[in-house]
Amino acid sequence: MTETAIADHGMIGDLQTTALVTTDGSIDWFCCPRFDSPSVFAALLDDGKGGRFRIRPTGTAFTAKQMYLPDTAVLVTRFFTAEGLGQVVDFMPPAGDAATDSHRIVRIVQCVRGRMSFEVEVAPRFDYGRQPHRAEVTENGAVFSANGTTLTLHRVYETGEEARARSGVEDGDLHATLELSAGELRGVVLESDADGPPRQIRVAEIKRLVDETQRYWESWLANSTYTGRWREMINRSAITLKLMTYAPTGGIVAAPTAALPEQVGGERNWDYRYTWVRDASFSVHALIRLGMVDEAGQFGSWLGDRIRERMGSDSGPLNIMYRIDGSSDLKEDTLDQWGGYRGSAPVRIGNGAAEQLQLDIYGEALDSIYAGVRAGLPLPYRGWKAICGMLDWLVEHWDQPEEGIWETRGGRKPFTYGRLMSWVAFDRGVRLATQHGLPADVERWTVERDQIYRQVMERGFSDKRRAFVQHYDTEVLDSALLRMPTVGFIDGRDPQWLSTLRAMDEELVTDSLVYRYDPEASPDGLRGSEGTFSLCTFAYVDALTRAGRLQDARRALEKMFTYANHVGLYSEEIALTGEQIGNFPQAFTHLALIDAALTLDAALDARARAKA
Template sequence: MECGAGSGGVDGARYLPISEHGLIGDLRTVALVGTNGTIDWYCCPRFDAPSVFASILDADNGGSWELAADVPTRTRQFYFPDTNVLITRFYAADGVAEIQDFMPVVDESREASRHRLIRRVMCVRGTLPFRARIAPRFGYGAEAHTVRARIHEAVFESPSISLALTSTAPLESDGADVSSHFKLLEGESVVFALDRISDDVRPQACPHAEAEVQFEATVRFWRQWLGRSRYRGRWREMVHRSALALKLLTYAPTGAIVAAPTTSLPERVGGERNWDYRYVWVRDAAFAVYAMLRLGFTTEAEAFMGFLSDRGIMRGVGPTGPLQIMYGIDGRTELPESELPHLEGHLGSAPVRVGNAATTQLQLDIYGALIDSIYLYDKWGQPISSDRWDEVGAVVDWLCEHWDQPDEGVWETRGGRRNFVYSRLMCWVAIERAIRMANRRGLPADLLRWQRSRDAIYRQIMREGWSAKRGAFVQGLGDDVLDASVLMMPMAKFISPTDPKWLSTLDALTADLVSDSLVYRYDPEASPDGLRGSEGTFSICSFWYVEALTRAGRLEEARLAFEKMLTYANHVGLYAEEIGRSGEQLGNFPQAFTHLSLISAAFNLDRALG
């Protein structure tokens, strides 16, 4: 991609588009780095902590770390090969320079005393002047802070957190902010390091030699991790970028996997569909485990299983059964939702929300996603323990009693509970996979009861989830509304991918919900979801569509749809949740759901093409 210096994207100089960002992280938190060199999203010290930089949500009041050439330039951004180290290059009349952005990560240990963000500016040709402005706004822009600055060090102190900035270039205090101006000749560099400090962790300079050591160690970590991948197919670069993105969304201290590292990036600019995704959705994390296992990454699956067992998540007792749909990255169950009216939202898309009220929803499909991931881990990873099997058995026993009821469904609608076909489908998956595990390993189970429930769900879906009028499986029992979630039916092995009823469904979905390979979830006018406004196409559904075409043997269509979807990735191969009418990325960014479905679609399409 290219952009001119000083052009801030779709709203003059105030906001870069969501897609104009790369991502760095240390398996605890992340930062978004714009193609203009600005960090406009960073929460410290973990994903769900209040923001330090959030100008992506409020250009004036959110806080940012600007770092750019001080002359007109064009820029390009890319990842150092096979890593999550981000490079932003500046091309000017008198020279070329680059910023190397990364968070040091050496291993996957649960404890890390120092949380550090390093920005190394290097002039590779000619000469270039640079400017930096570090303007944190703590507590989502609501907390005041003080600054103590010296020539090469500044300390920002707020009531909740303190950060130390060190630099090999001179720093100047400017009220609540710190700035720096410097000029680099070819071969010269400047290093900035931002550290969280406390009584136990004091400010620590990051001289050139230390930055190089940290850079090499971080590159080595990411390359060694990626080297465990077993994928050797046609789309290796995109699949591996998706795997690296998913890895950045893992929280090493607990094994949790967040749905996305941001909050309130809009599904429709100016609309109200803005949610906080910095938590562990059981469904998203379980699907991510499947994608990682497909590529040979068993450690991540093992860590997530540890997250479930260490926090007793499958032994819960609540109004939605043993599980709730999401948890905090530390396993907490309370995620109260609130709005931040002092932030205007990305491109004025209010409200900005933190927390998520959907925790109280009943979404029965999560049981299928979770037990399917346990089944695959037991098959491809390590045999599950007797304690884990007891938990699975208790969950399935509960599900046998409770599957036949309305819920809010996979799309978390806020328009009331309904009898969604996808929820029934995934209840069938949960029970069917548990039966498979019991039979394969000879584990104790009430198999007669489980089989009766499994078969009852199957018959109900075939009888009431099929619309003769539409010639398709539909969104809800007894209705005629199409929904892309039923694309999972052949993938879940509920129905043959060449069954006449399924092929008819695929044709109906193609006619009504597909637009040039992009797939809408459903039509909100035909199926009101309790929210105002429209939304873009849902990228996970687009990759599900590719996989459904693949399994139906329509390989030419599948390959073309997949290649088209790849053109909607941003310049470094990342996807948000949705794609807008003109191809823009919408929603939280990057989105685990999208990247895990890309991996699955690529894997299965590769295998089918031979």
């Protein structure tokens, strides 16, 4: 297999789906018309069978570099050759708030200096490569179709250049060349579900489209209130989270990819193209801290709809994850015809963990709602009624074994993190009711909150380890508990917390990178190992900050920045070699980056003021 490394990608998107673009100009991941739709290009998971859309220099050695236009999701891939300098500008114009099957990938091809010859390859593989397709080339482009699905390729041109483009079809794939001189611009627009045949698009129209897309992102990012030390990393993370938001519903996917391995060659290959209540709640909370509250309002509406749908259900008011439209059919399957990223099989689509019992999600949901209300968002009575129903259910169900935050497949346990976040759920519910005069059984919620607190302090803390542990029946450490001071359960300088942090330093931390837990000491029902978990590394920065270890926190944060890819994106994990592994880019990682940087920024500023 010759798949490009996970980190060697930038991402573009239109707020309904995304595409990954390699540093050599290939789109090797694109699902259409939604994040969770079947793939059209997926060479990332199988170089030979997945399909791609590539534009790169023809028949010559080149060096490639990639960048985003500042404060945008417009990606530029630059090619340096002996004959000249060229570039491909990739973007997707925002698709709007109404769900649509029509999406456009715009690829502007330019020669900046000298002369450049570009090769264009459009090789779609519809429905994860399971549907054969046919291609029809016209004077103005091409149409690829399979089982009622169409992709239309429109040509971008300037008068007098047509003769210098050559194209042909081989086995249903389009191959073309573009010959350009310095200052010349051409390109293509790939459109799904187009309302007409291929057409020639004038350069002026494309320039207007890129200007509009650039202004959209600059305008959106201008809502951020962050002015601290790490603006470039924070802004890129914010844009990344926004790109993973499905505008029609407000659902946020955990990642836009599926089956990228947590261990190359292993079986921990999950589909993340869905909305986890946990991940989305964390994302919203991070955006709120940047002053971006619209996304919180959208997600609050989405979450309220999910709760109301399941009120009275024996299995609880929420699933742990949903499709982006709110449906809950996530049946897990495998694509046996694909070899997987660098031979990492099985290639999974769907997610069998969807119906697990994970009690922490209620705390994360309530914490994000509470943050939204504090930021000025309204809490309608209909929404409050749904919250009350959710908490009343939790009263009867929090004290039971569950699968836990890491979605282990080794059986239910009394996980400490699940109890911690159940405490958060009751605490935020009580605060909302008392601070806003809302009707609720506050006394009952308070009793449950305090009972959880006592239970965690008495059973979740191991005197032998001098640390809070993964669950009540083990001595294993778990870095999910790094959030204990973040959510206000314990002070960051409390002796029990400081001893927990020291224990994690010794067992879970390696050169500032943090493992989730030791799978050998706590079997999770899966073979193989995994890398350090980037969410946990940023949570470690936050915990160090709250413990007063500001120098250690800043060092860990700056080290973690060196693991970002060339355009500031992170996958789920970091392998022993330093390469990024797991689904990419991951919302968990980018939201944790924002949280950690903001917490550390505030602490550094406070220290500076104290010294002044």
